[in-house]
Amino acid sequence: MSEITSSIPLQINPDLQEERDKASFNVTELTHIIYGGIEKTKKRKRLEKLLFSDPFFQEYQNVRAFGSRSEYYAASVKKSTKIFKLRRQHKWTDEEYETVLDICHDDLALTLHHTMFIPALERLATEDQKSKWLTLAKQYKIIGTYAQTELGHGTYLQGLETTATYDPQTREFVMNTPTLSAMKWWPGSLGKSSNHALVLATLIISGKKYGMHPFLVQLRSMDDHKVLPGVRVGDIGAKMGGNSVDNGYLILDNVRIPRNNMLMKNAQVSPDGKFVTRGPSKANYATMMLIRVQICTMAYQVVSSGATIGIRYSAVRRQSKLDPQDREPKILEYQTQQYKIFPGLAMSYAFLFASRSLTRKYEEAFAEIQRGDFKSLPELHCLSSGLKSFCSEHSVRQVEIIRQSCGGHGYLNAAGLGMLVNAAAPMITVEGENTVMYLQLARYILKRFAGAMSGQQLDGSTSYLSMDPATYVCPVMSETDCRNLTALCDIYRYRSYMTVCRVARQVQHDMESDMPQHVAINKNLVDLVRAAKAHSYYIVVKDFVEGVDALVASAPVIKVLRTLCCFYAAHGIAEYSGDFLESEAVGLHQLKWIKNLQVSLLGEIRPDAVALVDAFDYHDITLSSALGCYDGNAYERLFKSTENDPMNKEEVHPSYYQYLKPFMEEMNKSKL
Numbered sequence: 175m176s177e178i179t180s181s182i183p184l185q186i187n188p189d190l191q192e193e194r195d196k197a198s199f200n201v202t203e204l205t206h207i208i209y210g211g212i213e214k215t216k217k218r219k220r221l222e223k224l225l226f227s228d229p230f231f232q233e234y235q236n237v238r239a240f241g242s243r244s245e246y247y248a249a250s251v252k253k254s255t256k257i258f259k260l261r262r263q264h265k266w267t268d269e270e271y272e273t274v275l276d277i278c279h280d281d282l283a284l285t286l287h288h289t290m291f292i293p294a295l296e297r298l299a300t301e302d303q304k305s306k307w308l309t310l311a312k313q314y315k316i317i318g319t320y321a322q323t324e325l326g327h328g329t330y331l332q333g334l335e336t337t338a339t340y341d342p343q344t345r346e347f348v349m350n351t352p353t354l355s356a357m358k359w360w361p362g363s364l365g366k367s368s369n370h371a372l373v374l375a376t377l378i379i380s381g382k383k384y385g386m387h388p389f390l391v392q393l394r395s396m397d398d399h400k401v402l403p404g405v406r407v408g409d410i411g412a413k414m415g416g417n418s419v420d421n422g423y424l425i426l427d428n429v430r431i432p433r434n435n436m437l438m439k440n441a442q443v444s445p446d447g448k449f450v451t452r453g454p455s456k457a458n459y460a461t462m463m464l465i466r467v468q469i470c471t472m473a474y475q476v477v478s479s480g481a482t483i484g485i486r487y488s489a490v491r492r493q494s495k496l497d498p499q500d501r502e503p504k505i506l507e508y509q510t511q512q513y514k515i516f517p518g519l520a521m522s523y524a525f526l527f528a529s530r531s532l533t534r535k536y537e538e539a540f541a542e543i544q545r546g547d548f549k550s551l552p553e554l555h556c557l558s559s560g561l562k563s564f565c566s567e568h569s570v571r572q573v574e575i576i577r578q579s580c581g582g583h584g585y586l587n588a589a590g591l592g593m594l595v596n597a598a599a600p601m602i603t604v605e606g607e608n609t610v611m612y613l614q615l616a617r618y619i620l621k622r623f624a625g626a627m628s629g630q631q632l633d634g635s636t637s638y639l640s641m642d643p644a645t646y647v648c649p650v651m652s653e654t655d656c657r658n659l660t661a662l663c664d665i666y667r668y669r670s671y672m673t674v675c676r677v678a679r680q681v682q683h684d685m686e687s688d689m690p691q692h693v694a695i696n697k698n699l700v701d702l703v704r705a706a707k708a709h710s711y712y713i714v715v716k717d718f719v720e721g722v723d724a725l726v727a728s729a730p731v732i733k734v735l736r737t738l739c740c741f742y743a744a745h746g747i748a749e750y751s752g753d754f755l756e757s758e759a760v761g762l763h764q765l766k767w768i769k770n771l772q773v774s775l776l777g778e779i780r781p782d783a784v785a786l787v788d789a790f791d792y793h794d795i796t797l798s799s800a801l802g803c804y805d806g807n808a809y810e811r812l813f814k815s816t817e818n819d820p821m822n823k824e825e826v827h828p829s830y831y832q833y834l835k836p837f838m839e840e841m842n843k844s845k846l
């Protein structure tokens with residue numbers, strides 16, 4: 175009888191334990207830094223324990239892996255409602271609730287209710303409207319979504335075709351979907367879950383259009399969830415990932431809603447049909463900006479989860495030979511493996527600091543906006559647009575590289591990496607497609623650059639655009655200088671300055687050559703995006719350097735984070751060396767030194783790699799990966815995962831009797 179079983183050993187895989195034993199710093203100290211202090215870490219642990227002591231959360235993993243789409247959706251509705259109930263029962267604060275959503279990695283069917291519907295009510299409704307609708311929403315007496323995107327338009331909001339026409343006779347809005355391309359298409363939780371939707375529609379009064387405004391529309395009966403008259407709603411179909419969410423379509427056929435169902439914080443329609451605005455015209459775009467900021471944090475979670483799986487697996491997987499006399503090495507010993515995974519590790523910490531800094535700026539600006547002061551809105555819009563695009567693009571790409579670095583096993587669902595990549599991929603598209611968002615940033619940068627050229631004193635993230643480029647000398651004079659974080663940051667800043675300067679001059683030149691502005695802009699779009707990317711890279715490196723500099727921590731923690739920060743910056747320069755050379759931010763000598771440093775840092779990070787991902791402190795259920803489990807028993811867990819596979823339920827699959835058996839019989843009888 176074979177001794178091979180799928181039982182999971184009680185002890186940690188010795189290969190992983192060996193890594194933990196040799197860490198140069200205290201992992202718990204770093205975990206506290208990541209989560210914002212001992213109390214917050216403890217609270218998180220308590221919430222994790224509360225959630226995962228319920229066997230449902232373990233069973234949920236199986237439905238996710240092996241259930242049909244409909245079963246997965248149903249389990250996810252159950253998960254959402256369980257969490258909603260727990261929130262009420264334990265009177266969680268908003269912060270505790272957010273922590274729970276982070277622990278669950280946010281694949282909840284009813285996700286849009288809390289990610290967008292409630293924040294939109296908070297931002298777009300008047301106090302009176304809030305006391306009615308927001309209260310109902312927070313008590314889960316209504317479930318809602320944010321229905322903006324249409325089949326024909328997602329990006330171009332001025333092109334939205336859904337109409338809200340005011341009828342002063344009845345003091346109602348008539349909500350209508352006039353064409354196929356006007357139907358709402360994509361909103362999460364719309365297809366089957368929500369009974370209400372915040373519908374973004376073009377307001378029409380007496381035949382005149384007044385732009386996009388938010389309207390609260392009831393879609394389904396509160397008694398039996400049946401679709402109300404005039405409403406057609408359904409699921410848009412299976413997606414590459416995120417299939418627990420019922421992204422939906424919505425057609426409104428002259429559905430009448432009371433005047434008060436227009437959310438009127440930023441603009442009002444009086445009973446007799448007069449339109450009055452308050453604040454800037456883009457005030458109704460506020461919810462999107464919030465989610466863009468949150469996407470940066472999600473990108474951190476995505477890439478740090480991927481790095482955790484990749485590094486733990488690479489520490490327990492042995493393959494081939496390095497020293498012919500020795501046993502097969504851990505694949506983490508191969509420099510090429512380190513080169514695939516450590517950029518994701520360094521990026522995790524870079525995005526942790528960058529998203530933290532962006533969130534802080536957002537909260538400060540939001541408080542000002544609440545007081546009616548909108549001066550930081552343009553800066554915040556552009557910063558969040560750029561960083562949303564940068565963090566999503568880089569994290570999704572890096573996790574796919576990590577997936578590939580896990581060889582064949584990385585391709586299994588049980589590895590958790592494919593699902594992670596597919597779930598994270600829409601971050602590139604949602605809340606403003608990345609190219610479009612980079613271009614929003616580029617538009618802002620061009621204006622600021624023009625301001626600097628005309629002698630304006632700039633502040634905020636673009637203040638460096640008033641620098642005098644003639645004073646720049648590459649601050650790296652020797653190989654040792656390459657470890658100077660301020661010097662590396664200066665190199666990024668100058669690269670960004672030159673990239674912006676070049677495209678600004680080109681656009682100006684094209685316009686002076688009598689090219690209409692839109693033609694000149696379109697002729698330079700690729701370089702405009704390049705400038706926005708260079709600026710975003712600089713901001714992320716700067717936030718990382720400043721974040722590490724400001725840390726109050728033990729010397730070993732600071733040392734390891736400085737090493738990662740240096741690697742992150744050096745890796746970026748090596749990867750985009752063409753841009754850095756072209757802008758003359760570095761010369762060939764410096765580039766060679768920085769490339770050498772990048773490679774030697776791999777070896778310096780290597781001994782702490784496992785400890786650096788342990789510090790993220792992800793629960794095994796959150797990671798949902800046989801390869802990335804804390805105990806490192808990857809093979810046992812892979813084998814165990816096959817037990818739940820419905821394909822293995824019967825010894826002989828029904829298809830044998832249906833197809834294979836008759837086919838084999840026919841083949842065996844055949845004379846050919």
Ligand SMILES: CCCCC/C=C\C/C=C\C/C=C\C=C\C(=O)SCCNC(=O)CCNC(=O)[C@H](O)C(C)(C)COP(=O)(O)OP(=O)(O)OC[C@H]1O[C@@H](n2cnc3c(N)ncnc32)[C@H](O)[C@@H]1OP(=O)(O)O
Pocket residue numbers: 279280290320322323328329330331332362456459460462463472475476551552555597598599600601603604605606607610614617618
């Ligand atoms: C474990 C894994 C978890 C991972 C999870 C992964 C994914 C998450 C999955 C799902 C997400 C869930 C929900 C998703 C929801 C959505 O997607 S909701 C729909 C979002 N849609 C958009 O974001 C649309 C994007 N388009 C726009 O924002 C605008 O149309 C655009 C900015 C492109 C142009 O606007 P428009 O009004 O047409 O522009 P103008 O050219 O007239 O004006 C531009 C001026 O307006 C300023 N501006 C634009 N936006 C803002 C803003 N938000 N705030 C402040 N100012 C703004 C802009 O700077 C210009 O100003 P100037 O004229 O230059 O001064």
Ligand SMILES: Cc1cc2nc3c(=O)[nH]c(=O)nc-3n(C[C@H](O)[C@H](O)[C@H](O)COP(=O)(O)OP(=O)(O)OC[C@H]3O[C@@H](n4cnc5c(N)ncnc54)[C@H](O)[C@@H]3O)c2cc1C
Pocket residue numbers: 286320321322323326327328329330359360361362416421600603604605606607608609610613
């Ligand atoms: C998983 C998922 C969940 C979503 N959830 C919601 C939701 O809850 N609510 C909601 O309202 N919407 C939702 N959306 C829709 C999402 O917001 C849109 O898909 C997104 O805003 C992009 O718009 P689009 O699909 O129209 O892309 P398009 O604008 O058609 O983009 C297609 C291509 O055209 C290019 N392009 C477009 N305009 C320009 C331009 N001006 N300059 C240069 N290039 C341009 C883009 O760069 C891109 O390459 C969701 C989408 C997904 C995938």
